[in-house]
């Protein structure tokens with residue numbers, strides 16, 4: 043039985059379930075009518091019946107017994123010494139707690155439940171029948187208490203870990219929030235400069251820079267509110283980034299489609315994909331339809347296979363100028379797109395100059411280093 047309890051503890055059985063298993067196995071092992079796990083409540087200086095077997099309605103989870111030295115359980119808790127009271131009615135060392143009187147209990151055994159830290163409480167078996175608990179019985183009860191003690195310590199440790207993790211996540215969210223705010227601030231300042239600077243060429247460059255910064259900021263916005271602090275939904279993120287782009291590509295229209303409708307993607311890599319899409323869509327907005335307002339720029343996200351995501355940007359416009367070679371282009375956009383693609387270990391298929399319109403296809407590995 044102790045082995046069974048040990049296995050249950052090691053299997054990570056839920057805490058309260060484990061306590062109830064312990065109470066059941068202990069009572070069975072000692073052929074006792076009742077067993078209970080008492081948890082010390084420092085606030086009330088009482089012992090709560092946290093789990094148990096054999097008790098009537100309204101006991102487990104509610105009833106309390108005294109934790110003072112005059113109560114058998116209290117004595118075990120405070121002295122760490124185990125207690126056997128085989129004749130509670132004649133007992134001079136202790137009073138018989140009300141709960142035991144109500145259930146007609148005549149004999150009880152108590153051992154402390156202790157992990158490494160402060161004691162958790164007491165494990166007690168009770169019986170209303172004749173007979174006596176022996177030292178051998180106490181050894182068994184102690185065995186069960188030791189196993190429970192370890193499980194209790196494990197629980198405490200896990201709770202501390204979880205608390206630390208929660209704190210960490212709150213901090214991380216706070217940092218992401220601040221990064222988002224700072225990015226937005228810088229983006230708006232650049233935008234203000236773009237609309238106030240006289241020179242149209244410079245103004246365009248400044249607003250492009252502003253859009254690039256907001257694109258990054260949006261990712262942190264999602265991280266700040268995301269459960270997963272590493273991944274974000276690439277589709278939702280791209281949809282937002284493209285929404286931000288609409289004013290700058292107007293009068294062209296962006297048509298966005300994604301299958302599947304959501305893709306969890308590492309945030310730092312999603313930012314690079316969005317920056318590339320940003321460049322390609324801005325270009326289509328600037329160059330594809332010089333004299334044709336209201337034309338469409340198609341952006342499609344798909345998963346060609348389980349290891350990759352593809353993002354295509356297509357327009358039916360004038361197409362790339364003949365002889366345009368992205369690798370030789372001195373223009374920032376082309377260089378950014380090339381650099382970011384290689385950073386992603388992504389393949390970017392450029393349209394051929396003689397193609398009608400322009401279709402760019404970016405295929406990105408879903409995970410950081412696919413085959414590495």
Ligand SMILES: Nc1ncnc2c1ncn2[C@@H]1O[C@H](COP(=O)(O)OP(=O)(O)O)[C@@H](O)[C@H]1O
Nearest residue numbers: 325326329330361362363373374375376377400
């Ligand atoms: N979708 C497109 N349709 C037609 N021409 C394009 C398209 N995208 C890019 N180009 C051409 O490629 C050139 C390089 O683009 P890019 O490197 O982004 O430079 P820019 O700073 O001009 O945007 C542009 O100047 C333009 O002539």
Ligand SMILES: [Mg+2]
Nearest residue numbers: 321324325375
């Ligand atoms: Mg460009």
